[in-house]
Amino acid sequence: MSADANLGRFVIAASGFSKASASELGEAPLVSSEIEASAQSLAADLKAAGAASDEPVVLFISNRPQDLVGFLGLWIAGCIAAPIHVATPEQAAQGLIARLGARFVIRAGKLEKIGGAAPAARPLLEGAALIVFTSGSTGQPKGVVVRHEGLLWKLQVLCRLLGFAPDDVVVVPLQLTFIFGIWVSLLSLVCGSRQLLAPKFSAAALTGSGATVLSAVPTLLRTLSADTHIDAPQLRTILTGGEPFGPALAEKLAILLPHVNLFDLFGLTETGSCDFCVRPEDQPAARGTIGRPTDGVAFRIAKAPELGLPKGVGELQIRTPSVMAGYLDDSTQTAAAFVDGYFRTGDLATIRNDGYVQLVGRSKDVISRGGNKIAPLEIENLFAQHEGVLAALAFGAPDDRLGESLHLMVVARDRSLSERDLREWAKNRLERFKTPDLFHFVDALPAGSTGKADRAAARMSLKRPAS
Numbered sequence: 053m054s055a056d057a058n059l060g061r062f063v064i065a066a067s068g069f070s071k072a073s074a075s076e077l078g079e080a081p082l083v084s085s086e087i088e089a090s091a092q093s094l095a096a097d098l099k100a101a102g103a104a105s106d107e108p109v110v111l112f113i114s115n116r117p118q119d120l121v122g123f124l125g126l127w128i129a130g131c132i133a134a135p136i137h138v139a140t141p142e143q144a145a146q147g148l149i150a151r152l153g154a155r156f157v158i159r160a161g162k163l164e165k166i167g168g169a170a171p172a173a174r175p176l177l178e179g180a181a182l183i184v185f186t187s188g189s190t191g192q193p194k195g196v197v198v199r200h201e202g203l204l205w206k207l208q209v210l211c212r213l214l215g216f217a218p219d220d221v222v223v224v225p226l227q228l229t230f231i232f233g234i235w236v237s238l239l240s241l242v243c244g245s246r247q248l249l250a251p252k253f254s255a256a257a258l259t260g261s262g263a264t265v266l267s268a269v270p271t272l273l274r275t276l277s278a279d280t281h282i283d284a285p286q287l288r289t290i291l292t293g294g295e296p297f298g299p300a301l302a303e304k305l306a307i308l309l310p311h312v313n314l315f316d317l318f319g320l321t322e323t324g325s326c327d328f329c330v331r332p333e334d335q336p337a338a339r340g341t342i343g344r345p346t347d348g349v350a351f352r353i354a355k356a357p358e359l360g361l362p363k364g365v366g367e368l369q370i371r372t373p374s375v376m377a378g379y380l381d382d383s384t385q386t387a388a389a390f391v392d393g394y395f396r397t398g399d400l401a402t403i404r405n406d407g408y409v410q411l412v413g414r415s416k417d418v419i420s421r422g423g424n425k426i427a428p429l430e431i432e433n434l435f436a437q438h439e440g441v442l443a444a445l446a447f448g449a450p451d452d453r454l455g456e457s458l459h460l461m462v463v464a465r466d467r468s469l470s471e472r473d474l475r476e477w478a479k480n481r482l483e484r485f486k487t488p489d490l491f492h493f494v495d496a497l498p499a500g501s502t503g504k505a506d507r508a509a510a511r512m513s514l515k516r517p518a519s
Contacts, residue, residue, distance in 0.1 A: 059200050059203060059204055060123070060126070063241050063242055064124065068242060069088075071084065071218045072241045072247070073246050073247065074237075075248060077223075077249070077261065081246070082118075087117070088124075090125070094129070095126075095129035098156070098163060103131050104170055105130040106177045106180060107171065108154055109133065109158065110136055110152065110157040111126065111134065111158045112157060113135045113137050115227060115233075115250070116249060116251070118160060120228075121161055132181065132183055133181065134148070134154065135182070135184065135234070151195065151380065152380075153167075153172070154166070155167030176197055177377075179199050179200055180199055180200070181198055181200040182234070183195045183198075184229070186321060196380075197380055198321070198324065198376055202324050202375065202376070205374050209326070209346055210239055211243065213326075213329065214315065216239055216265065217245065219245075219264075220264045220265050221246045221247075221263050221265070222236065222245050222248065222265040222266075223257075223258065223263045223267070224237055224249050224250060225250035225251075226268070230321070236291065253272065255276050258283065259284070265287075265288070266284075266287060267290075268291070269294040270292055270296070270504075273290070274301060274443045277308060287312055288313060289313045290313070290314050291317060292314070292316055293316065293319070293325070293326070295504040296433075298340065298432065298436045299437070302316070303339070314330075314335060318342035318343070320397060322389065323374060324375065324376075325374075328342040328345055328346065328349070328409060329343045329344070329346050330343035330408075341404065342411055344407065345409075349371070349372045351368060351371070351394075352369050353368060353401055353402065354366045356400070361412075361425065364403070365401070366402075367397065368397045368409070368411070369396055371394045399413075400413050400418070413428055419447075419448035421451075422454045424485045426458060428446035428448070428507070429446075430486070431446040432460075434481060438474065438477055440464055440465045440473070442464065443462075443496075443505070444462050445507065446488065447507040447510050448511075451489075459488060460490070461497055462474070462492065463493075463494060469493075475487065498510050
């Protein structure tokens with residue numbers, strides 16, 4: 053692998069890095085010279101300990117500046133970063149370490165040796181930068197192997213798209229165990245921006261921060277939109293992604309923060325993230341869609357007749373230079389993920405007449421209610437338009453009569469909102485078979501480990517007795 057295809061060396065050599073800094077909100081910053089010196093020192097420690105090229109090393113993440121040092125140091129040493137959050141339960145963490153065959157871990161910037169023999173060589177890992185474990189919401193977490201070349205290419209695309217600058221203050225309340233948080237942090241360093249990491253975040257945290265860019269999943273933005281005032285006069289850009297961003301939320305933010313440019317980014321860990329974008333100039337026409345593909349990305353909508361979908365709806369498949377090398381130690385699942393060089397996303401989508409791509413839902417989430425196919429995303433987006441609804445999550449659950457019944461979890465603006473109100477409101481807006489069978493009023497939508505609203509968690513909550 054050539055030197056310019058190593059993310060650690062690329063970030064440090066980038067023209068803006070000399071002005072970059074990173075800090076936790078309210079803490080003293082770690083400036084670029086300190087980041088570089090610490091990363092080089094960590095790389096030297098790894099080499100002295102016998103770490104091999106393309107060897108996976110566990111990086112315990114706490115969303116602090118030392119995490120960035122860990123990524124860069126590992127890459128400079130030629131190793132692969134496998135980020136695991138420090139809050140991961142011990143048994144689960146040990147299971148991931150065993151799957152990696154890792155003999156080194158990094159905690160709080162310190163190298164620890166936990167094993168003797170080096171793991172066997174894996175051809176899949178040649179030239180890899182990251183092994184990112186998915187949330188595991190559908191079973192065992194998959195280890196997505198991300199190459200240096202692919203992520204570096206994606207960073208260059210995003211530099212052109214998003215225009216981070218040395219005078220930007222980028223707030224990152226995202227976990228650095230997942231691809232969204234990782235690329236935002238790297239892009240901030242490459243562009244020489246000041247980065248504020250926020251392990252815990254609220255609207256109040258923006259006050260006095262000087263934030264110009266906020267990166268956040270829609271779940272967090274829904275919380276922000278509940279405030280009538282956000283004191284962030286310098287905020288110019290919001291980046292969002294990681295879960296569907298409904299048109300109702302987009303409208304609320306446009307009213308609350310009319311001077312802010314919104315980039316709604318869609319992509320997967322397996323494709324390097326950010327394959328589609330709704331740009332500020334696409335608003336409001338493209339609200340409720342994922343926009344158009346970013347530079348270098350090709351896509352197609354593949355028919356899925358077995359699902360009984362409407363005409364024009366099919367599986368979204370993506371071809372991109374930043375696609376993963378494969379799934380760790382799982383050649384069968386890797387092969388099944390591709391067809392003709394396109395990655396099978398599992399997302400159902402259609403192309404609107406105006407050219408924007410609109411998601412309909414996940415193939416695995418399609419609800420079969422009495423033989424009728426229902427996409428939960430359609431139901432969520434509709435009810436999110438109700439003025440009394442802050443957030444909504446639709447999902448199916450087994451039903452003896454219907455096969456599956458349709459459930460809707462609702463976070464209401466206040467306690468005056470009732471099921472009867474919602475049913476009456478939806479009467480002339482929704483086909484009868486798409487009206488939820490059951491409404492559940494909750495204080496917050498259940499979230500998975502990524503912070504995204506989680507249908508599986510919602511379904512499981514129905515099985516737990518009320519406290």
